[in-house]
Amino acid sequence: MTMKAIRYHAYGPPEVIELREVPRPEAGDGEVLVRVRAAAVNPGDWHLLRGSPYLLRAVSGPTRPKAHGLGADFAGRVEAVGAGVTRFGPGDEVYGCAPGSFAEYVTVRADGPVSAKPAGLTYEQAAAVPTSGLTALQALRDKGRVGAGHRVLVNGAAGGIGTFAVQLAKAYGAEVTGVCGSANVDLVRSIGADHVVDHTKADFTRTGRRYHLILDNVGNRSLSDCRRALTPDGAFIPNSGSGGRWVGPMGRIIAVNVLSWFVRHRFFTFVTRENAADLATLAGLVEAGDLTPVIDRVHPLEEVPQAIGYLERGHARGKVVVTVQPG
Template identity: 75%
Template sequence: MKAIRYYAYGSPDVIELEETAKPEPGDDGVLVRVRAAAVNPGDWHLLRGSPYLFRAVAGPIRPKAHGLGADLAGVVEAVGKGVSRFAPGDEVYGCAPGAFAEYVVVPETSPLAGKPAGLTFEQAAAVPTSALTALQALRDRARLKPGQRVLINGAAGGIGTFAVQLAKAYGAEVTGVCGSANVDLVRSIGADHVIDYTREDFTRTGRHYDVVLDNVGNRSVADCRRLLTPAGTYLHNSGAGGRWLGPMGRIIKLNVLNLFVRHTLPSFVTRENADDLDTLRELIEAGKLSPVVSRTHPLSEVPEAIAHVERGHAKGKVVITV
């Protein structure tokens, strides 16, 4: 089979498209024929080995794992003898390391679920990590309630486009922040108000919000807290930061500050799980959530796709067709 591999940290130039052995599922394994896989910021962080703190797990000098890609949609080709959740022919979507490949094997217990009806494989692959992050931020950490006011910084990106729609599905009044080229997109997916950051400073409008979901991290914590109601919640969800600690510096600051202020400043890590993938499928099939796919690339163009996402202005999701 063909698969994307990298053996050293660096730019997209170190990525290779290789012929490698097709994997075989063990007793609890599920072999998926990948039809599409989405690009995430995590892919370029893995590729760069950045921030350096990350290398304590990924490998201090060179990567321990050599695949890239985490979100996929495809068809189950074979299952191990102990597998009962899936059968050959099932259309699935979910999370699997090394998804930029023609085939992957994952345990039955992996975050894998039935593909939402009505979506193409490319659309379904765009959902998992970004939509799970938006769902868990708004539902679990912010505990969003109908009628609350929400501001989403980075509303046109992968997570932002899902967050706008999910906040509306939960009955919130939504303000999206984006650049001029994306104002119409953000309005079209349900935002009640759109702030073009090239024309207006969103931290100085005088409006206050119950929840701020920050997918960019381009303004100070003090600026973002100024946006909150007295009991408001600020959710930091950005990989921005220094070369050594990355977002950890901001997370540490927020955790300390959280001890002394009335605002809620929670940190969170996305939990990839099949139950929430089922929740997302239900929302999609009910017409309340729809992925935004701005461009697709074949497997051979993974370097270009990752470079585009790394530049930081991708609209919605970038997807690899396999």
């Protein structure tokens, strides 16, 4: 049996991507085979496609990619389960994380990052949640320990992670300031931000306001400038930044780790943990009305190159999603 799937065999621009017929995977022991209905685009997709920063190639392949699929987030229906799987059954609606999700079918460990799809969401909306939602959740809850009375600033509040972070911080009782461009001020306010800073008109590090936590999804201000906007015991969590073609955002993360030894402020870095428990937590927040995915645009599977190119240009409002199998 075969399926349609996105493949790339050389590093380069979106034009190197191909839609191919490939063998359909089968559910092995302890695995779930999911018929993918929708998948989301993430920055990791264009980093893998470009082989950039070059440090990434130590894992993905020095001169050409070792793996040929793209996509990480999915939503769909369970098609079949392997031996020993009791948590899911055929027909269950699920969502989660699996490499190569720009494909008609994926397999994922039943005890891995897969959970029941949030009730009331379309497949496209559900596919928008996993990676960005998990990143925002773990940054605010686990590292920032955000709670009632905290002042939280989200730099890049209109992006994929930012739109989730604004809503999650509000759900945890924080006073939230979102930083975005002029075109996105109304959007950021509509998802719950108490204050919005238009970065084309004001510098959030020079307004005189102090925050208990800054989640930085952009990396367009120096670390010393960001420290000026923190309370004395405030926390800073970088989720992006520059560092050139060799190390990319890792350059800012390395700088944060070094600086944390010498300053009073709390500087945190982390790697998002893909897991079922947090996917279930996000689903609960969606079903409680505290979290709604923001989707910029939806592309069909054959337009994955355009979808990745659009996200790479850096102007997406919320998430870019791919409909893999409509209906």
